[in-house]
Amino acid sequence: MSSASQSRPWDVHRLPSADGRIFLVTGGNAGIGYFAAEQLAATGAVVVLGSRDAAKADAAMVSIRSHVPGARVRHLHMDLADLSSLKSAVDRLDLDRLDAVVYNAGVALDDPPRRKTEDGHELMFGTNHLGHFALTQWLAPLLSAASAGRIVTVGSFAARSERLDLDDLQSARDYLPKRTYGRSKLAQMSFGFELDRRLRAVGSTVLSVVAHPGGALDSLTPSRPPVHRTTPAERLRALPAGLLVQGKDAGAWPVVRAVLDPEVRGGQLWGPKAFGLRGRPRREPVPPHMADQAVAARLWDAGGELVGTDPYLGFQ
Template identity: 65%
Template sequence: MTASATFPAGDKTFLVTGANAGIGYFVAEQLAATGATVVLACRDTAKAELALATIRSRIPDARLRQIPLDLADPATLPAAVEALDTERLDAVVLNAGVMLSDHRRRLSPQGHELMFATNHLGHFALVHRLMPLLTATPHSRVVTVGSFAARSERLDLIDLDSEHDYRPKRSYGRSKLAQMLFGFELDRRLRALGATTASIVAHPGGALDSLTPSRPPLFIRTTAQHLRGLGAGLVLHGKHAGARPIVRAVLDPDIGSGELWGPRIFGLRGAPGRETPRPHMTDPDTAARLWDASVELTGLGRRPWLGAVA
C-alpha cells in the first residue's frame, strides 16, 4: 500500500518545488491522492500548468495550485511566498534541482555557481522566508531531497561556488550534500528552539526515466526506452518509486525530525526505509559553517531561527 493511501491528509497544504517534472511531479501526484492541497512551485509556468493537467487527468478531484518560483534568483522569493497565499503550510518539499553536464561553469543572477545556487542557496533562502508560516502550523515539516551522489563527495567550504575546482558531477554532488547538511542542521536548530516543525531528509535512490511509467502528455516512455531499462531494473527503479520515500517523509507521523529516508535496497531501489546517514552528511561543525556561509551568500539578515545552536 502506498504512503498516500495509508496517510490521508485532506485538510493539509503541501508545497513542492520543481514539481513539473521527474521526481517532483510524482511527489505532487502522490500527495494529491491524499486529498491535500498541493502547491506546485515551478520556474516554468507553462510546464507547471501541464503538470497540473496531467495530475487532474488521473485524480479528477485533486486540489492543486501553482506558483512561480525561480530558486536561482533569491530576489524573486518574496513574491513567490506572497503568491502562496495560505494560512497554513504543513510541509514544504525541497525537491527542485539543476544537474548540469556542461564543463562551462554557469552562474546565477547573483554570480554563484548555478547548481549550488539553485539546489542549496535557493532552498535555504526559501525556508527562511517560509519559516514563520511553518512554525505557525503545528507539526509541520521541511523535507529536503538529497541524493545518492552526496555519499561520495565532501564539501569544500573554501570553494563553495566551485570557482577553483569546477567539475559538473562533483559540483552537483556537493550541492546535494550541502542540502543534506542543511536539513540535518535545521533539525538541530529547530529542536533547540523547541519548535514542533520537523526537518527530515529523504532521497529517491537511483531513479531512471526508462523505468518510469508514462504520464502523457507530460512524459511518454517509449517501448525502446522501456526495453533498454529492463536490465537496470535489477538495481534501480523509476521516478514514481523514487518519489515514495519523500512522500513517506511528508506523511508518516511516526517519522521523526532528523531522520534520513530512502529506498531499502542498497539505498538505490525498493520500498522506503530509514537509513543511517554517513558521518560527513551530518557533521555539526561543517553544517554550522555552511549555515553561516549561506546566510552571507544569500544576503539574509539573522533571525532567531538562524541563530547558533546552544
C-alpha cells in the same frame, strides 16, 4: 522505528488521508517532484507546484488531475535562482499556514562551462542549496503556524561519495559539473540535518527531514504525457537496470513518506530499502560526513553570508 510503526507497515499504494493539509513541492512540474506531487494529491491535500515555468506547471497539473480525479493543485511561480524574488513568491501563496514543503527543485548540468544565477552564484549550488536556504526564512512563519509543519529536503545518492570544499563551495577554482552537482546535494542534506538541530534547540514544532530517491531512471518511469513519455522500447531496454534501480515514481516514495508518516522524526534520513537504490522507503543511518556538525555550522555561516539572511531567525 516504533513497534506501532512496525505493526502497521507503510503501504506506498494506500497512503493516509491528508485532507485539509497544504503542501508545497518546489520543482513539482517534473521528475521526482512531479510524482511526489501526484502521490500527495491523491491523499486529498492541496498541493502547490513551485515552478518558474508556467507552461510546464500547467502541463503537470493537467496530468495530475487526469490521474487523480478531484485533485486540488495550483501553481506558484518561483525561481530559486533569483533570491530577491522569493519573498514575493511566498507572499503570493496567500496562506495562513503550510503543513509541509518539499525542497525538490534542482539543476543538474553535465558539461562545462560553469554558469551563474541571477545573483552571481554558481548555478547548481546557488539553486539547489542557496535558493532553498533563503526560501526557508520566508516559509518559516507559515510552517510554524501549522500544527506539525515539516521541511523535507530531497537529497541524492550522489552526495554519499562527495565531500564539501568549504574554501571553494561554488567550484570557482576547480569546476567539474558532476562533482559540483553532488556537492550541491550534499550541501542541501547537511543543511537539512543542521536545520533540525536548530529547530529542536528553540523548541519549534517544525521538523526537518531528509529523503533521497536512490537510483531513479526516466526509462523505468511510467509515462505522464506531456510531462514525461517512456516508449515500450525504452522500458524494455531498461529492464536489466531495474534489478538495481527504479523509476522516478518509486523514487518519490521516500519523499512522500517523509511528508506524511506520523512516525517520522526530525533529523532522520529516508531512502529506498534495497542498498539505498530501489524499493520501499525505509529509514537509513545518516552517513558521518552528512552528520558532521562542525562542517554543517561552517556551511550555514557561509550560506548566511552569501544570501544575506539567516533562515533560523524565522523560527525564533
